[in-house]
Amino acid sequence: MIRSDIRKKSLKVLDILAATHSDAAIALEFSNPLELLVATILSAQCTDVRVNQVTRDLFRKYPDARAYAEADLSEFENDIRSTGFYRNKARNIVAAARTILEDHGGKVPSSMEELTDLPGVGRKTANVVRGNAFGLPGMVVDTHVKRVSFRLGWTAEKDPGKIERDLSTLLPEERWTEASHVLIFHGRRICKAPVPSCSGCPVLEYCPRAGVMKSR
Helix, strand or coil: CCCHHHHHHHHHHHHHHHHHCCCCCCCCCCCCHHHHHHHHHHCCCCCHHHHHHHHHHHHHHCCCHHHHHCCCHHHHHHHCHHHCCHHHHHHHHHHHHHHHHHHCCCCCCCCHHHHHCCCCCCHHHHHHHHHHHCCCCCCCCCHHHHHHHHHCCCCCCCCHHHHHHHHHHHCCHHHHHHHHHHHHHHHHHCCCCCCCCHHHCCCHHHCCCCCCCCCC
């Protein structure tokens, strides 16, 4: 059970960070759940900027789950080559599309269980889709969230699944998606690895690891 004072302090920190990074939002460009699912899979070990460049043409060429499911694998690999690890990503996207087509009527499911049953989809990807395409609570744990939440003392874990559990317990469900965006932006702009810009941090007084010189 998390003490009320710890929860209150964490919410205050989140409020300050949300005000500081009021523009915090997902950087991937999409217009429906399938596009976001594909873009998120492509974003592994790749910049959002590059993914958005690739998906502008990709989404026109493959407008629905059937188009991905019936894609020529070699051609599709070439379509996404610049995102890196393209062979594995292509296999996963095509396989996921086939499952979506066969088991979900061509529509991306919204439940965590059904999303993580799709090939190439783990909890991080599922939470991105749930939070940003369906408006459902989604606590995304990427490298920035992992680093910032540790430095703030919100978790002592290293495993993303355990970090997600800690943050989901600490923060109210309706703010999970917002918190993910805010922590990511804070990690990119201020609480950087390996050296954070503590002097410019708006939550310096609340950070137990202020001045830390190494990333987690």
